[in-house]
Amino acid sequence: MKSPAALPFKPCTVSWAALLVxxxxxxxxxxxxxxxMLMAAVLALTLIKGQLVVSHFMxxxxxxxxxxxxxxxxxxxxxxxxxxxxxxx
Amino acid sequence: MNAEASVIRTQPLPGDFAIWIFxxxxxxxxxxxxxxxxFARSAHVDLFNAAQLGLNRVYGLANTLLLVTSxxxxxRATLSIKAGRSTAxxxxxxxxxxxxxxxxxxxxxxxxxxxxxxxxxxxxxxxMFYLSLTFFHFMHVVMGMVILAVVARKAYAGRYSAADxxxxxxxxxxxxxxxxxxxxxxxxxxxxx
Amino acid sequence: xxxxxxxxxxxxxxxALALFVGQIVFGLIAGLQYLDGTFLFPELxxxxxxxxHTNLLIVWLLMAFMGAAYFIVPEEAQTELYSPKLALVTFWxxxxxxxxxxxxxxxxxxxxxAAITGNAxxxxxxxxxxxxxxPTKIGIVLxxxxxxxxxxxxxxxxxxxxxxxxxxxxxxxxxxxxxxxFYFPQDTVKASFGxxxxxxxxxxxxxxLILGALLGFILIKMTGVDRExxxxxxxxxxxxxxxxxxxxxxxxxxxxxxxxxxxWLGSIFSALEPLPFILLIAFSFKMLLARRREHPNKAAMLxxxxxxxxxxxxxxxxxxxxxLAPAQYYMHGTNFTAAHGHLAFFGAYAMVSLAIxxxxxxxLRGRIANSAAAQRWEIAGFWIMVLSMLGIALALTGAGxxxxxxxxxxxxxxxxxxxxxxERVFFWLRELAGVGFFVGLLVYLRxxxxxxxxxxxxxxxxxxxx
Numbered sequence: 124m125k126s127p128a129a130l131p132f133k134p135c136t137v138s139w140a141a142l143l144v145x146x147x148x149x150x151x152x153x154x155x156x157x158x159x160m161l162m163a164a165v166l167a168l169t170l171i172k173g174q175l176v177v178s179h180f181m182x183x184x185x186x187x188x189x190x191x192x193x194x195x196x197x198x199x200x201x202x203x204x205x206x207x208x209x210x211x212x
Numbered sequence: 213m214n215a216e217a218s219v220i221r222t223q224p225l226p227g228d229f230a231i232w233i234f235x236x237x238x239x240x241x242x243x244x245x246x247x248x249x250x251f252a253r254s255a256h257v258d259l260f261n262a263a264q265l266g267l268n269r270v271y272g273l274a275n276t277l278l279l280v281t282s283x284x285x286x287x288r289a290t291l292s293i294k295a296g297r298s299t300a301x302x303x304x305x306x307x308x309x310x311x312x313x314x315x316x317x318x319x320x321x322x323x324x325x326x327x328x329x330x331x332x333x334x335x336x337x338x339x340m341f342y343l344s345l346t347f348f349h350f351m352h353v354v355m356g357m358v359i360l361a362v363v364a365r366k367a368y369a370g371r372y373s374a375a376d377x378x379x380x381x382x383x384x385x386x387x388x389x390x391x392x393x394x395x396x397x398x399x400x401x402x403x404x405x
Numbered sequence: 406x407x408x409x410x411x412x413x414x415x416x417x418x419x420x421a422l423a424l425f426v427g428q429i430v431f432g433l434i435a436g437l438q439y440l441d442g443t444f445l446f447p448e449l450x451x452x453x454x455x456x457x458h459t460n461l462l463i464v465w466l467l468m469a470f471m472g473a474a475y476f477i478v479p480e481e482a483q484t485e486l487y488s489p490k491l492a493l494v495t496f497w498x499x500x501x502x503x504x505x506x507x508x509x510x511x512x513x514x515x516x517x518x519a520a521i522t523g524n525a526x527x528x529x530x531x532x533x534x535x536x537x538x539x540p541t542k543i544g545i546v547l548x549x550x551x552x553x554x555x556x557x558x559x560x561x562x563x564x565x566x567x568x569x570x571x572x573x574x575x576x577x578x579x580x581x582x583x584x585x586x587f588y589f590p591q592d593t594v595k596a597s598f599g600x601x602x603x604x605x606x607x608x609x610x611x612x613x614l615i616l617g618a619l620l621g622f623i624l625i626k627m628t629g630v631d632r633e634x635x636x637x638x639x640x641x642x643x644x645x646x647x648x649x650x651x652x653x654x655x656x657x658x659x660x661x662x663x664x665x666x667x668x669w670l671g672s673i674f675s676a677l678e679p680l681p682f683i684l685l686i687a688f689s690f691k692m693l694l695a696r697r698r699e700h701p702n703k704a705a706m707l708x709x710x711x712x713x714x715x716x717x718x719x720x721x722x723x724x725x726x727x728x729l730a731p732a733q734y735y736m737h738g739t740n741f742t743a744a745h746g747h748l749a750f751f752g753a754y755a756m757v758s759l760a761i762x763x764x765x766x767x768x769l770r771g772r773i774a775n776s777a778a779a780q781r782w783e784i785a786g787f788w789i790m791v792l793s794m795l796g797i798a799l800a801l802t803g804a805g806x807x808x809x810x811x812x813x814x815x816x817x818x819x820x821x822x823x824x825x826x827x828e829r830v831f832f833w834l835r836e837l838a839g840v841g842f843f844v845g846l847l848v849y850l851r852x853x854x855x856x857x858x859x860x861x862x863x864x865x866x867x868x869x870x871x
Contacts, residue, residue, distance in 0.1 A: 133291065139284035143277060146398075150273045153403035157261075162404045169399035173392055176280075180287045181388045182381075185223050193236075201243050201396060208250030209404070212257045230637045234644055241648060241677060248673050333666045340666040 138179035145172050162209065170202045226290075227382030235389045238352070242393045245348070246400055249341045256337055261405050263338035266331060271322040272402035275315050276394065279353075282311035283391035286360070286384045289367070296374035298367050305364035308387070312357045319350055342401055349390070349397060356390045359383045406768045408479040410486035415769045416496050417472030418762045422850065424465035424503070425755070429843050431458040436836040440829060453510050456536045460510070462750065463534060464503045467545075469758035470615055471499075471552050474576060476765045477622050478556045481572075482563025487555050495551040502544040506537055528589045532600055535586050542586050549580040567636040568622050571643060575614035582606040594662035601657040608754070609720075610650040613681060616716070616757045617642050623709045623764050624689060628696035638688040642681050649677035659730045660737055668730040675728045679721030685713035701859040702767060702774035704783040704852075708760035711791060715752030723748055723798065735813040740828070741805035748798040751790075759787075759849075767858070776857035777864055786849025793845055796838030804831035 149165045177194045178184040225232045253260040289304035331339045363383040366372060372380055406412070435454040438444050442451070479486045486492060509518050522538035524530045529539055553576060560573050585599040621635050655671025689710055700706060723745035727736045763783065767775050807828050811819045
């Protein structure tokens with residue numbers, strides 16, 4: 124993890140830009156006709172967005188392992204349950 | 213800033229630990245709601261797909277961009293106070309509050325349009341979930357804004373410093389949770405079909 | 406006892422225990438009437454025995470909560486109670502009104518009682534737990550206002566701690582939530598809503614906060630653990646109670662004519678209602694493990710640890726069994742509910758009341774703890790009551806299972822009274838457990854009459870000798 128001074132932008136700024144981009148992409152992907160792959164992509168992008176918020180907004184990238192695992196597990200669990208429910212529809 | 217390199221990955225959760233218990237509890241509740249939505253949908257796929265078309269997805273997109281940006285402002289506020297700049301911290305928080313207020317306004321306008329269209333808790337199962345989830349989230353945005361307002365006032369009054377700003381991190385963590393929940397909610401309810 | 410005015414708690418606690426005895430006597434009578442419907446008929450019919458049983462429960466718990474407030478608020482606020490005289494006058498008013506009401510139930514036919522107490526002007530009678538005539542209900546409000554005035558004035562002039570803020574705040578909530586008792590519309594759906602605002606609002610919301618405050622107080626005093634730590638736990642428990650319980654009220658709206666979205670909202674949120682009880686167990690045991698002193702009142706510590714466990718079983722576990730809409734479809738209003746109600750009311754509210762009495766009574770009588778002999782009686786009473794109540798819950802659960810299998814879920818349902826007949830063995834077991842409970846109560850009460858205070862020197866010798 125490079126120290127902030129080495130990057131032209133703060134990590135949280137980079138994350139913010141990424142979130143804006145990923146949100147727009149998800150929105151576009153979801154606008155068109157449906158398709159399992161597209162929806163899976165939207166879900167995956169959502170989990171990535173969530174992880175960005177957790178790591179760089181909440182600041183958990185600096186925090187002890189067990190908390191990072193807990194939050195990652197939460198995202199995985201929610202994503203997994205959603206994926207499961209959609210797969211049986 | 214290089215001090216950060218030496219404490220990588222060993223710090224405790226930011227802010228007061230009690231708020232994190234609350235955050236985990238809230239995430240659990242929303243997680244259960246999301247799961248309920250997804251499984252309810254699996255039994256009524258056509259209904260959900262059809263009713264979902266009644267949503268104005270542009271409102272949802274706007275709200276996501278607003279909330280993500282306000283979360284970014286809060287992250288910047290935390291960085292400011294870590295550098296000891298409490299007025300700057302106050303400004304970033306004020307900005308976040310402004311965006312939060314915009315979120316609420318957009319959401320209210322959306323609700324207004326929804327009700328005019330006949331969307332209600334009793335209309336159908338999708339509408340019930342959509343209204344419950346977004347209203348429940350709305351209330352959390354309000355609560356988050358109350359917390360941020362209290363923190364912002366204290367920041368402007370110079371009550372936080374680089375050495376002592378637990379309150380800022382506590383309030384910030386709660387707000388980020390509200391943002392995180394919305395990110396999932398938006399994708400689940402507005403987008404994925 | 407740090408402040409003289411805390412002494413007003415004593416009559417409240419004594420009355421609470423006396424009314425508790427009355428409650429169980431009527432409970433035993435009602436339980437016997439399940440098995441022999443003609444028992445004491447027509448002098449004391451089942452409906453009168455039943456409502457005396459439930460009304461006495463509520464009044465004794467309220468007496469205990471009020472006593473607890475008068476004991477805790479001055480100590481937490483570090484100032485004398487605003488008006489001990491008002492507290493004593495209020496006590497006599499409450500006790501007299503309560504006694505008169507029970508006497509009225511017993512000696513005046515209910516319809517006539519309604520006629521002579523102005524029920525026609527503002528109908529409030531005729532509902533479970535709310536059978537009281539209008540004057541009694543008004544009296545309850547006045548008694549509550551007197552309590553609120555007294556403790557709030559005390560709080561205002563003194564130190565504000567989380568414990569007394571939560572306690573006084575939830576006492577205000579208790580009073581406000583009683584107001585729907587005056588709302589009795591013709592529309593049975595709306596009437597159902599109003600009823601549950603009181604009952605659910607009290608026992609699955611407001612009273613959980615009281616429980617937390619009382620337990621928190623006892624644990625701070627007995628373990629010496631840092632107040633800040635206790636307060637943090639309480640905030641989380643309070644938050645989880647409200648998060649789950651506010652919308653969780655929907656689990657009473659599934660089949661009462663309310664909109665169907667309650668099936669979802671009630672199920673999801675009420676499923677979370679066990680969480681605060683799990684947290685209460687974690688809280689009390691964590692405080693025990695982190696204790697900095699060995700308090701001589703072992704009995705009180707046992708009550709303080711037993712309460713969250715029994716509360717979790719009765720309210721959390723047994724409650725969860727019947728809370729999800731698909732399950733409740735079959736179990737609604739069966740003996741599953743009765744099992745849950747008995748175990749939850751005792752485990753949560755009776756036990757926390759007995760816990761605060763256990764902690765405070767010795768202090769009110771001038772000592773830090775009772776003698777080891779007295780405590781042995783008290784502890785024996787604890788175990789007999791706890792095990793008996795578990796027996797009651799299991800017996801009623803058995804009866805509930807029979808109802809669900811034969812009457813609710815069956816393709817060819819058996820008529821109600823036939824099913825009740827099949828459940829007789831469970832009603833016998835319940836009555837037996839009830840007798841056991843009464844014995845436990847008497848053993849518990851005996852402890853108050855074993856004299857002497859805790860003898861540190863003597864107990865130390867005994868401990869070292871073994």
